[in-house]
Each structure stands twice: as structure tokens, then as C-alpha cells.
Amino acid sequence: MGKHLVKFIPDNIEVMVEDDVRLKDVIVQKGIKFEFPCGGVGKCKKCTVDIIKNDRRINTLACQVMVKEDMVVEIARKDKNYSILDKGEERKVDVQPVIRKVKVKTSNPSLEDNRDDWSRVKESLGMEETGVKLNVLQDLPEKIRDGNFEVTLIFSGDEVIAVESKDTTDRLLGMAFDIGTTTLVGYLIDLNTGKELTHVSSLNPQTKYGADVISRIIYASQTKEGLEKLHEEVVGEMNNLIKKASGDTGYKPEDIYAVTVAGNTTMHHLFFKILPRYLASAPYVPVVKDSLTVDASEIGIKINPAGKVIALPNIAGFVGADTVAAALAAEMDRAEELKLLIDIGTNGEIVLGTKDRLFACSTAAGPAFEGAHISCGMRGATGAIDHITVGEDYKYTVIGNTMPAGICGSGLLDAVAELLKIGIVDKKGRILRPEQITNDIGMRYKERIRNINGIPSFILENETSTGKPVYINQKDIRELQLAKGAIAAGIQVLLTLYGAKVEDIKEVLLAGAFGNYLKPESACKIGLIPHELEGKIKGIGNAAGVGAKLVLLSKRELERAKQLSKKIKYVELSAVKEFNSFFANNIGF
């Protein structure tokens, strides 16, 4: 039995401890700044420490460990323990980034102890072995002497990736990216405090080569340069955003040591210069789903030369890292009761389940919800009618409070739902002829029904910024029916596989811009979401961005993301024979 040497890092406090003493008691007696919120009874799970043993890290609760041997204990700095994300679904997260800085002061060399610099550093770290990049050893002799044998080491996992003179631990930034097919959003985060310093966004420059993923896959696959070009476009624009975000906040790109990325599987592959060719045709096979960590320099991301890029894992060809990120933000892996997560874009990704079982599918919703392929459709930008009421009152709102120029997805949803209510559109989706209308309120709007270019249409507004009327027509309603029918059928397939009924769903979470803007009442009226769920719908904002931020802030969140990617069972709808009949049944209203 006897005594054991316990060393606490990064503080380098050593203490001899009797056998079988609780680690918590050692920490308290030694006066080390560390909190046991529940008093050390193993309930709150907050007093986590890393025990470094045989060069591996074991993450455990300090209040539950008995000292039975010599050990090195790494304690997370207490001043950076919590952060509340202020966008989307609020989530508390322990700030424990994958990239961390550790300051060490080594002993000075002498003739009696002329060990190498690196051995000296490892001794101060309390580690007998640790991975190290060559550049660290190339920089070490000068940096360690410039700092009078005090240096700051930058760790990625258990590997030292960079070394800086003296104590630079207060400068540690990261950037989380949501790589959307249309939009790039980047969040600059102080990894010491967990605080978001700023966020920046821009158009994905790949849109030049096609608006949707399929056209980009084709472009990337046709010529040798295609993939290279799409890769360089997105990386170049991310570098612009990195420069802007760091400049705006008084930092340099070199202060950023980690970038996390979440995007759909195609965006993921293009970002990594991995050929997405086989995603475009059956059986829609991606190259890789695992979470990847690579050197930023390897793919041209311009942050600290030693920095890392960490991508969230994918699930399948059309359920990507953005969905994993959203599921993480929504904590699907801890859902006690049945939850439904929907991210609606060109594709609608759907995740259904509880912490025990999760299913996901992707429906080719088409671009109707994004305002594309719609007569007067447009993105949710200035000039778009985003909400409309057609009833006792006739009123609408326009993004930017300007004259309308068109209609976006949420406006389309409202318009069709309202016209259904007042009997101008019937359950089969037909716009009735004025003489067929019987509903009292509907009668008031008869004269808005016209044939435009030979297609029955409903005029929403004649006075527009374009000088031409904004309307929806029969074709638009058909597009919407296909889109909502696909999503509704996808939900039905997942419910069938899970063995649950619509009523069992306790919460519906809508991710993404469209999900945040749509009126739940309208979504249920047209049957995009089963009407039984109307009171349970909640928008969770840019959940993919939130997920990317969570992973940047905490290695445990990265671990959860990896587990989610494995746990979520992907359902290929084109291989489910019931899908087509579900789809047909859901086309009407």
C-alpha cells in the first residue's frame, strides 16, 4: 500500500497521498481551485478531471476516484467552465476544446542534468510519452530559451502541434463554420471563455457552378479541375471570412487554432476535395462518414500554421454533418420522449426517435420551400412576402418592409394554407374557378383569381416593386404538394419503422431558416407536418451552426456527434416499398 505521488497539471502541484484516499479530498485539502457543485456525491457530474495513465487520458469524476497508485491529474481551468450559446436552441456546454494550450516551466539544463529540451518539457507535463509534430521540435530550442524555459504548448488531443514562448494561454480562438449549399456562416469563438466574438456570413461562391448539390457534383465529376475549383472556391471564401472575423475583433488569423465545419455530405466532400461523384446516382454512396481531423494547412485553411480542421461526421449520402450538428444541438441523443427533427431545404432531412433509437431519412423535397421553381418565388430576402393572411383581413408582411417583389417559402406556405381555409383551393389542390367558390370569405377574393399565361392563378398583389403582379398559380401549388407530400411521407416511414404513432411525438424541432420563419399553423394546415402536432412545433434556428460551435467548444460534444452519426440509422427511402403509397396519400391537402 504505502503512499502515492499525485501530480496536478497544468498547475504542477505534487502531493504524496495515503493509499485509498478520495481524489476530491486531496484537491480540497491542497486548496486547489476546483468546484464540487453537488458537494462531491457523484450527482452533478461536474467535477470531471483527466487522469493520465500509460499515456492515455481517462476522463472521470474527481469525487468518485480513490487514489491507489501514482497518478497525473489534469484539471480544467475553472474560469472557463460554462458558456451559454445565444442562438438557436440554448445549450449549456463545458468549455473543453479539442485544441488546448498548456503552459509549462521546465528546469534549466546543467552539466549534471543535460537531458534534451523535449524530455524536460514532457517531465513538466507529467507525461512520459506524447505525440509531437516535427515543427514543434524545430521551433523548440529557440522558443524555450527566448522564454527562459517557459513555453506554451498547443495540444490537439494528445499531440503537441505547436509551441510558443512564454505564457500565451490567453490567446486561443476557434471558428465554427456552417457550410450551406447557398450560404456560409462562420462564428468566431474565444476558446478560453466560450464566448462568441462575432459571426460573419457570405454567399457560397460555389453557387456560380450550380444552385443545388447535384449540379455541383456533376461539375466536380466532369473534369479533373472541377473538383479542385469547387474546393478552392469554398476554402477561399472561408479564408475571407476568417480574415474578416478576426480583423473585426482585433485578432489575427494566426490566433485561431481550430476550425470546425458542418455541412451536407456534398459540401463536406467538396470542402475536403473528396470526389462526390457516386453521391449523384443510385445507390448514392458517399466516400466517408467519419468525423475527420486534418491539418488546416493540408486543405489551405489559413489560420495558425499548426491549426486543425475538424469536420463533424456524416450519416449518409443525403443526410450529412449538418443534420448531425442539428441533432446534437437538439440533443436527440438524450431525448427521453419521442422527438421529430426536420431540416427543410432543397432536401428535407428528418430525424425521429429517442435516446435509445434514432432513424433518419432524406426526402427530395425540391426547391419549392426555398422559393425556387415557383412563378413569383424568391429566397427569404428583402422584398419577399414572408407571411400572409387571406381571411376577414387581407394582410401580409414583406422582408425589409419594402414593396413586394415576390414570395418566399414561408409566404407560399401561408398563402396556400389560407386559400385552403377559405375554399379557393380544394383538398386536391385545385384553384377553383370563381363560379365554383361557395365559402363566404372566399367569395370576397373571387376577382383575384385569373388565368395568367393560361394557368389559373391567385393575385397576391398588383402594386409591386417590379411593376408586375405577385401571384401564385396552379403549378406552384403542385410543386408545394410534391414537396410537402415527400416530407410527410418521410415522417410516416420513420414512424412506421420506429413503431410509433403521430400522437407519440412530443416535440417537433424545425432547423434552418425556413423552419424558423414558417407559421406552424400553416405547415399543419397543408399537411407538411401532421396537424396533430401543431402545438408541439418549435423553431431552433441555425442548428447546424450551433452544432459546429458545440463541437468547437468541447471534445465531449465531438464525441457525442460521433456517437450520433453511428447511432442514427439511415433509411434509404428509395428502398422502402411503402414510401410511394405514403407519398401518393400525402399529395392532397
Next chain:
Amino acid sequence: MGKHLVKFIPDNIEVMVEDDVRLKDVIVQKGIKFEFPCGGVGKCKKCTVDIIKNDRRINTLACQVMVKEDMVVEIARKDKNYSILDKGEERKVDVQPVIRKVKVKTSNPSLEDNRDDWSRVKESLGMEETGVKLNVLQDLPEKIRDGNFEVTLIFSGDEVIAVESKDTTDRLLGMAFDIGTTTLVGYLIDLNTGKELTHVSSLNPQTKYGADVISRIIYASQTKEGLEKLHEEVVGEMNNLIKKASGDTGYKPEDIYAVTVAGNTTMHHLFFKILPRYLASAPYVPVVKDSLTVDASEIGIKINPAGKVIALPNIAGFVGADTVAAALAAEMDRAEELKLLIDIGTNGEIVLGTKDRLFACSTAAGPAFEGAHISCGMRGATGAIDHITVGEDYKYTVIGNTMPAGICGSGLLDAVAELLKIGIVDKKGRILRPEQITNDIGMRYKERIRNINGIPSFILENETSTGKPVYINQKDIRELQLAKGAIAAGIQVLLTLYGAKVEDIKEVLLAGAFGNYLKPESACKIGLIPHELEGKIKGIGNAAGVGAKLVLLSKRELERAKQLSKKIKYVELSAVKEFNSFFANNIGF
């Protein structure tokens, strides 16, 4: 209990096994080609397999494992199990290179199973997780389809570093380098068979910047470009040797996947572009002693783009990876009885001990043994007198059987030893005047004693290729005395620390060219090596090269090298107060 699934790779044989059956019996019953030389009683330790469990490899004896759970067992191919190194100390080694190729055939994707390519590969490997470089994923989609879902993966440790279409397992080369201060030697090895295909050598082009390590350290430290230049010189010449060796044998540099390097600590640092500045002055601190593995591309070594460079570990500033390599070749870590290993060059590195305890030191022997700073001295090249007898007969041998041009280290050693025997040189190292000589045989050579440039000298030969006599003079003998005194004193320090007497040493191993050429009798006569050890001296050739080859051939030898580097306790002679008196006592003959 029940049954367990045992999968054998790379053969992809699966078998269900009852609980608690011996793994050996499974192998035998299943008819897998594998040998149990001792019949499976755990004696011969030859039946090693890797059990892959939770993504770690456990190397164990198949005859000692009971199957208690599902497992994946990797069996080394039997046709590449032994190799005998034909240079230096003969050593048998299991061929288990750090770099290995594994062929896998995956299932074909379908709509019912449209997992990503990489998941399919991992499934065939029997691994749930394995590290993978981005370039592998970039290459994978086309390579796997070109090969109809058969690919060859190149592993470095547990990480996949490259992928090739179809079965390329028969092409796997490595190259082991001994980076000497003066000479580079490279050995091209087939890693499937362990056979040496060829070896090549050339002058270290760094000699342009200084003959010895100190002058190169100064050059590397004086300007920013100095280090860069010395690094590029050695790497460039190694690339020439790689090209030559592969070309000579009908291969391409791309067929080489691993390079191992052994050199002294300065050569090691310069090779890695690590500043050796602090090696040159007290307390002589190197930057790193650990074994390093880096991407070949990172330091410009031109082999397969995914290839690795593995450096043997150092021990201290002036006991480098070349000494570790020699100690490995000499199996100092398994010495049951006291062994002394000496590698004599400009420095004399000395290792003394048994498998339980090992000590090492470096003595600044000076360049006398290499023929430098000697009046008629030269390297051991064509024209050098390498052995000489001055007694009843007078005879000598010249390298290349030409007329002599000078004398090399082993010749100098012989000459002084002979002159001592016949009383021309006395115990204090003085060349006697002709009239002082009393020895009968000595008398015969009186007229060879002359003053040349005012210094007493002994003419070895007047008829030379240079037209000038070849001789040794009083100054040369003083140089030799300093050199041999330093080494003898180093041996004495290590013996004192070990607590042993000269007679306890059971074997003296001499590494390097000089060690191989010298006449043990002469070395003992002049007291370079204690005379008690005369019958126990053995030259072991280019032991540094052998060590580099061993590490290339077997990851276990690399592990042994790492352990040796940790185990060998470095003794800084300048901090040992007895050293100076030992040195003074050893200057005489």
C-alpha cells in the same frame, strides 16, 4: 458463454468458436498456414499474432490465448518470417515492418446497403475505427471502383496512409540509412522477404561545410540559411541514393514506403532541420532524443508520397541514434554477461553493461583514429597502410594493393604498438634516439629514426606514390595517446559506475570501420582497450547500419531501440570528477 466469432485477417477467414477454446487449436483445425515450432507449449515464442480489440493491437502468442469473446486476429504471412542480415553481427529478425500492406475486398454497395466506401473498407479490415490520412479518402472512390472493390491499404502503425487499386502487396520496399558524419550508406530492403536488394553509399555532402560535427553545428547556427542548407544537402544526397538503389534493382522510388535513419545526434538534428546549436557548448543539450516518425514529404525525402521516415532515438548530445542502432545490433538489451561496445570515430562512444543496467559515455577521442591531424594520415582508402609489422619481418599491407600514400588509423595503431614492442617508443610515448635503443630487433631499424622538420620521426616507407616518405612522428604519437587515453578513461569511468572490474567484461564489440580494421593485439598493446580483454574483442561491422535495417524490418526492433534509448544511462564525462585523473593515468603506454 456461448460461441464467439473469430475473424482472421488478412485472409478474411471467419469461424464460430466455443467459449474457452485455445486460439492455436482454432488455427490448426481451420487449416490456416501458420507454424508452432515448439508445438504450442509457449516456449519458442514464435507463434505471435496481433489481436485487434477496441481498435488496439495486442501482440501475443497464439498458443497461449483462450477465446473468450469475439476477436479479430491478424496473422503475419508465414513466407516472410525470417531474415538473416548478412553484414556485421548476424541477427535473426521477424519481418514485421512498421509499414505494412493489407489487401481487402469489400462488399459491393446497393440501395439496401449504401454505406460509405470507408465504412465498407473498415468492415473488411475488421476494425471499427482506424486512423486515416485525407489523401486516402481523396483517392478511395476511384481506386476502389478501379479495383472492383478490391484495394490494398498501406498502414503505418494503425493509420492508413495510402490506398492502391487491387492487390499490390507484393511491392513493398524500405530503405535503411546510416547517416555518418562522413559517409552515407543506404540499404534497399524488400519488406516482404526481409532481403537486402542492394546497398549504396556516398560522401555526406555536408563535409563541404566542415569535416566534423562541431564545425557543422557552427555553420548551421550562424545564419538562418545555414541549417536549411545542411538539411537540404543531406536530404538531396539521400534522394540520389534512393533513386540509384531503386533504379539499380528495377524499382521506382514510389515503391519505397519507409525510410529509417540512424546517425549521431548532430546528423539526426540536421536531417530533421532541428537547430543543433546548443549541442556545441556546455551543457551540450540536444532538442530531442525520442524516436521520430514523420511524413517523408514533410522533410523532402522522395519515396512514395505517403511514405514515412522513422528515426532511431538518440541517447544524449554526443551519444546518438547511431549508438542506439549499434547497441540494438549487438543486442546489449539481452546481454546476460557484461559487454562493452565501442564505436570509435572522431568521438568514441562507449556502452557498458548487461540487460539489467547499461551506461554510455562519449569521449572526445579526436580524429587521430580517422587519420586526421596525423603527419601522413589519411582515411582508410586506397593507398593507406592499414596494417604493419615491425619485428623479425618488416611488412605492411596497403588498401587497394598500391604503393603507399599515407597511413590510416589501424596502420597507426599497429605502427605504434610494434615500435613499443621493439623498444623504439618507450612507455611514455617518446621516440628514442637511435643511440638509446637497446632491444635487439629495435636496433635493426635504427636508421629509420630521423628528424623531419625538427621532429623525431620513424620512416615507414620511402618509396611511395607521392614521392615523399610515409612516416609517423612524435606529434602523431602524442595525438594517439590523447585519443586512446580518453577512450580508456571512459571505459574506466563506466566500469567504476557499474561497479565491475575489467576482468568481468566477457565481450568487447567494436562497431564501425575502424573497429573492424584494427588489430585487437595492437589496440591492447597501446592500451586503447585494456590488455586483459585481448581475446574477447570482436568487430561487428557497420552496426549503425544493421540497427537501421533491423528497425526497418520489425516494429519490435523499433520498440527495442526505444527501450534501449531510455534504458542506457548517459554519463557526462565532463561532470565526472574522476575522469581527469583516469585520463592522465592512461596517457602513457
